[in-house]
Each structure stands twice: as C-alpha cells, then as structure tokens.
Amino acid sequence: MLSKGFDVASVRERLAGRRVDWHATIDSTMTAAAKLAREGHAAGTLAVADEQTTGIGRHGHSWHSEPGAGLYLSLVIRPPAGTTEIPLVMLALGLAAQDAIAQTSGLAPDLRWPNDVLIGSKKCAGILAQMEGDAIIAGIGVNVHHTEFPEEIRHLATSLVLEGARVRREDLLVALALAIDEHMGILETDGSAAILDMFTRSSSYAAGRRVKVDQPGGIVEGITCGLDASGFLRVRQDNGIEAVILAGGVRPA
8 A cells, every 4th residue: 555644754865965845735836946946956956745725737727736646846957058948948857757657657658748748648747847047947746646636627637546557656756856857967968959859759749640739829730740949849730831839738639
C-alpha cells in the first residue's frame, strides 16, 4: 500500500544540497517559488504542496489539486544566457516530466504541444512557466493517486493509478527534479536544436497529426509539420498556408 503521508525527509536526503519547501496546504506553489526566486535561491529550489487551494493551470485555468492525491510543485529555473525563451524551456520541462513519469510508472506517456503529458488521449500532467526577474518559475502538476475528477474535466483527465500504475509521489518528485536538471543541461550545452529534435521525436502531436487549434481569429485546422526555431508549432492548413501556433489548446481533429 502507498502511504497517504508525504516523506519529505527522504526527498531532501535524495536531493541533497537542494532546498525543498513542503506545504501541507498552500494557495499556489507558484507564488511560493516566485518568492524564493526573488530572495535569490538557487536553480532547482522547490516548493511542493500536499494541497493547493487555488492551483494555477495554463491560460488562467485552475488545476484540480485534491489533497494527498497529486504531485503539486513549482521550482526555480535560472536559465543560461541566451536561453530564456520560455517556449524552449517549456519543451524541456515537458520532456523531463515525460521521462520521470515513464521511469517511475512504467507507462508510456505522450506529449501534446507545448507540454501536456498524456496517457492515451487523457491528460495526466500539465506544466506552466512564467518569468520572475531573471529566473523562470515552472509549475508542474501530476495526477498520481486521483480516482475521480470533477464532472467538467472527467472526460479529459486521468491519473497514474487509473492507468494501473502505483507510484510513490516522493519517487516521482526526485525523478522529476533530476530529469529537469538533465534537460536544462541539454538546453545549455547542446542548444535549442537538441531540445526541438527530442520533443519532435517524443510527441505524436509535433508532426503528421491532424489537429484543431483555437486561435483568436477562429479555429486553425491542419496537419502538424514540426516546430520552428523558437519552439512554436507549425500547422499546414488544407489551403496550403502554414500557420505558426504561438499558444492555444491543440486537440485532435
């Protein structure tokens, strides 16, 4: 059986030298991590919670943060000079989350641009990022032990346990922190081209997938044809015109 309690001491032991702030309940780990960044704490500093009362999702949506059921964290990223473009960092974070979930669960997650982690067609993890001075604050939520979801997202969301995987949140947190270090290191040493290539190979949505995307001018529909140099999604529409998607919900057509 998996304990409902969270053994933060074991996490700190395995992530020696890294600050890990644990909150039983907090409004949002994003606000806690932003404060840590302003105070000058190092890259990799973590704010983790058992429950968020106002968890933040992408595009201003809320993130369902059932107590004791998920992994809810934000961390400080201090990207190297020249790699502060949030889209590229988001791709690296998506790859790290995919790797950590696969490693600890034995499942085979997919990535939906820019950084939704899917099991099958349903979302099990999401990521957002925002600038805080010269740092980036990344928020990551993973549905781990959830057995049900609110009616409005039930058809969209899943969890690791619903997909048959029994994962300790402590193990997932350690794997995720180390995977983020690894992928940010790749971005620094090998450059954006390496992350773009890795994401394209790791996502069924990056190329050759027919999608619809909600955009301010209406719905863009077409076949994905890779990422541009900044990490934005390219979609070739039926009229032959290529659209570059800067933001928006991508879904299968």
